[in-house]
Amino acid sequence: MASSSHYHYHREGDKDAIDTVFDDLFENTDVIPEPKERKKRIFIERNREEGDNKLWQDYFSETPTYDHSLFRRRFRMNKPLFLRIVHRLSTEVPYFQATEDAAGRRSLSPLQKCTAAIRQLAYGGGADTVDEYVRLGETTARKCLHKFTAGIIHLFGDQYLRRPTPEDLDRLLRDGEERGFPGMVGSIDCMHWEWKNCPTSWRGMYSRGTGKPTMVLEAVASHDLWIWHAFFGAPGTMDDLNILDQSPVFDDIVEGIAPQVNYYVNGREYNLAYYLTDGIYPKWATFIQSIRLPQGPKNRLFAKYQESVRKDVERAFGVLQARFAVVKNPSNLWDKAKIKNIMKACIILHNMIVENERGTYNLRNYSEFIGEEGECAYTIGEDSTLGETIDPLKRIRDNQAHQQLKNDLIENIWDKFGHLPNNI
Structure with missing residues (x-):
């Protein structure tokens, strides 16, 4: 009983001591530490109107500071x-349209946003x-880039990343005929793009051995550097054959x-x-390779021309x-989807530049390919009827047809270029 009273006495004493401390704190407010102030966001007045x-004045006025060559x-x-790209984006993509805030101040102009994106x-x-x-901040510039790439894909993707139309095939076949490869519509190869910020958990899938992680672009290009097919995003551990199995290059x-x-x-x-x-x-049947160790003048000449023409895609x-x-x-x-958009937009812009700078495609005289009866050495039909009776995959993977075509191409190259002085 005595010990119980002693314990109760100490509890009462502790309670009184705690109450005394709280009373002192509330009476003397200087003892209470003040909460830390939230760090204020730094605002930089960039004078965007001056930048615009x-x-x-530097590039778009009637008398610009920098001439056409520096602009290009x-x-x-x-x-x-x-300016055509800027006009389409500013009229059809809301983000690139000029606006005003509540104070009547203009936003960044479409020229500023597109310039920031294209410079990156x-x-x-x-x-x-x-x-x-x-005159725009880092986050705004990054947003401009992603909005720009998405807008390019949306507005120009169907036209400048299309499969060859019959008219396109006509041009490609004429070019192939002139270079000694009738029926050739381009060359195909793969390119690796290093992914520096690949997530750690994915590095084993995107890296070869001790190499750096990459993503692969499979592309088909023609002599004028137009890219007709682009399949991007496969892990860097895959070789050209693995990517071909996933590629839509032969879907048509x-x-x-x-x-x-x-x-x-x-x-x-x-x-x-x-x-x-x-x-x-x-x-x-859809691929023609060079000859690794050519024997004889015909094979050597074929290997020389095949390796030369195949460099188009490289x-x-x-x-x-x-x-x-x-x-x-x-x-x-970090975002794989945004990386894909950047690659796709760059290919579309590349094709737009190719079209803009080549002017009319007809740079050569194709009259030599017209037969005696006034017909071309090839024809292009709208519909394929062979696919109804022959399995398309068997046609594509026909090894016998491949070997026959290669032998005929060896003879064709020899007949066409074998008489030239440097080929004798």
Whole structure:
């Protein structure tokens, strides 16, 4: 009983001591520590109107500071093409339309936003590299880039990343005929783009051995550097054959909607167009490779011309990376969808520049391909009827047809170029 009273006494004493401390704190407010103030967001007055006016005077006025050649170097395209893109974006994409805030102050102009985006694509620098000149912050510049790429894909993707139409095939076949490869519609290859900020959990899937993670672009390009097919996003651990299994490059043929092509090589008729490739691709009727160790003058001449013409796709990759350093430098983005949009938009812009700078496609005289009866050496039909009786996949993967076509091409190259002095 005594111990219980003693315990109760101590509890009462502790309670009184605690009450005394709280009373002292409330009476002396200086003892209570003040909560930390939230760090205020730093606002920078960038004078965006001044930046817009300077941009206009430098490049878009009647007497610009920098001439046409400097404009093309820094914007990667001619001024009329850039203004055409800006006009479409500013009229059809809400983000690029000029607005005013509640105080009546104008927003960033469409020229500022598009310039910020194209400079990031062209030079591959960070989003804050355009701040001093175009006068917009890092987050705004990054948003401009992603809105710009999405707008380019939406407005121009159907036209400038299309499959060849019958008219396009006619031009491609004429070009192939002149270069000694009747029925050839381009060359195919793959390119790797390093992904610097690949998530750690994905690095094993996107890296080969101890290499850096990459994503792969499969493309088909023609002699004028136009990219007709682009399949991007496959992990870097996949080789060209694995990517081919996933690629939609032959979907039109499989689905029976590809235009039918009939042409003659060495007097023999063929009805399936083909691509020039390197040695890793399979021996299908749609692929023609070089000869690894050519023996004899005919095989050596064929290997020489095949390897020369096949460089078209590698030239296209080189020009694409030179125009848009963003696809040459390692990608700093985390979002795979945004990376895909950047690659796709760069290819579309690349094709727009190719079309703008080549003018009329008819750069050569194709009269030599007209037969005695006034007909071309090939014909293009709207509908394919062979697919109704023959399995399209068997036609594509026909090894026997591949070997026959290759032998005929060897003879065709020899007949066409074998008499030239440097080929004898």
